[in-house]
Amino acid sequence: MPLLMPLVVAALLFSIGIYGVLARRNAILVLMSVELMLNAVNLNLVAFDVWLRDELLSGQVFTLFVITIAAAEVGLGLAIVLLVFRNRATSQLDELVELREADALRGQPDVRAMR
Amino acid sequence: MTAVEVLFGLLGLVAVGAALMVVTTRQLVHAALWLVVALGAMAGLYLLLSAEFVAWVQVLIYVGAVVVLLLFGLMLTKAPIGFSDDLDAPVAQRVAAAITAGATGGIVITSLVDAFHGARIELGDDPRGGSAAAAGEALFASWVLPFEVLSVLLLAALVGAIVLSRRDVGSDTDTDIESVTETDAPVRG
Numbered sequence: 001m002p003l004l005m006p007l008v009v010a011a012l013l014f015s016i017g018i019y020g021v022l023a024r025r026n027a028i029l030v031l032m033s034v035e036l037m038l039n040a041v042n043l044n045l046v047a048f049d050v051w052l053r054d055e056l057l058s059g060q061v062f063t064l065f066v067i068t069i070a071a072a073e074v075g076l077g078l079a080i081v082l083l084v085f086r087n088r089a090t091s092q093l094d095e096l097v098e099l100r101e102a103d104a105l106r107g108q109p110d111v112r113a114m115r
Numbered sequence: 116m117t118a119v120e121v122l123f124g125l126l127g128l129v130a131v132g133a134a135l136m137v138v139t140t141r142q143l144v145h146a147a148l149w150l151v152v153a154l155g156a157m158a159g160l161y162l163l164l165s166a167e168f169v170a171w172v173q174v175l176i177y178v179g180a181v182v183v184l185l186l187f188g189l190m191l192t193k194a195p196i197g198f199s200d201d202l203d204a205p206v207a208q209r210v211a212a213a214i215t216a217g218a219t220g221g222i223v224i225t226s227l228v229d230a231f232h233g234a235r236i237e238l239g240d241d242p243r244g245g246s247a248a249a250a251g252e253a254l255f256a257s258w259v260l261p262f263e264v265l266s267v268l269l270l271a272a273l274v275g276a277i278v279l280s281r282r283d284v285g286s287d288t289d290t291d292i293e294s295v296t297e298t299d300a301p302v303r304g
Contacts, residue, residue: 050244067173
């Protein structure tokens, strides 16, 4: 099999993932697109591992590592998205434009007046 | 062109098509289900590349765990079932994203074709390949230290996820904030 076949599939998946990360507004859909990009990298690792016939199977072992890290990333990412949803009642990325809680300003001296 | 190559091409088409559906569909839950198709096709690609163990790990972890987690996330953020118009950014941003993605793909594919146009993967004459025995041997002989470090990382990540999603962690300051939000502060949104 030509080495180019897996490489081209991986490149296409990666660019689709880039499009998804940039064009989606929902945080969970962005996470899905990141998964697509990670998978593209995994396909590259496996293809080069098989092509080079690595004695230590580095490519495949690294693929396993990347899959583990992706699982950790999704777990943490979803926890953060859920926390944001609980505090702000939204998971749309472009609505999250504040750097501090609106409630935290309450009861404190007016920042704008002091300026 | 051998049968393996034809099969690889078809599965690759399935993976790319399903990935396109993931990033373009207007139904949230369908995006997660298309992701299952894309990841399953990737598992098939690994099998065809003789990376058997990686393929089953892909099915178990990605299709089994990650997608279920994502579906839980969708349900817990009150994702709308059915069509919704607010999943995508404005048209201008989508066009910019498509240009970026197309440029990246074009550059990468051009340079790959330039670098590897003659290379061939010889499959089939290596009986061990990526079988579970070979992968396990490599993992526990050569890669033990990264493997153990990774297990600690996974543990830390899961503890972090639990801490983030529990409501009752913390001391008095947390309860103060909660009492304030309950009495007079409307949730924004």
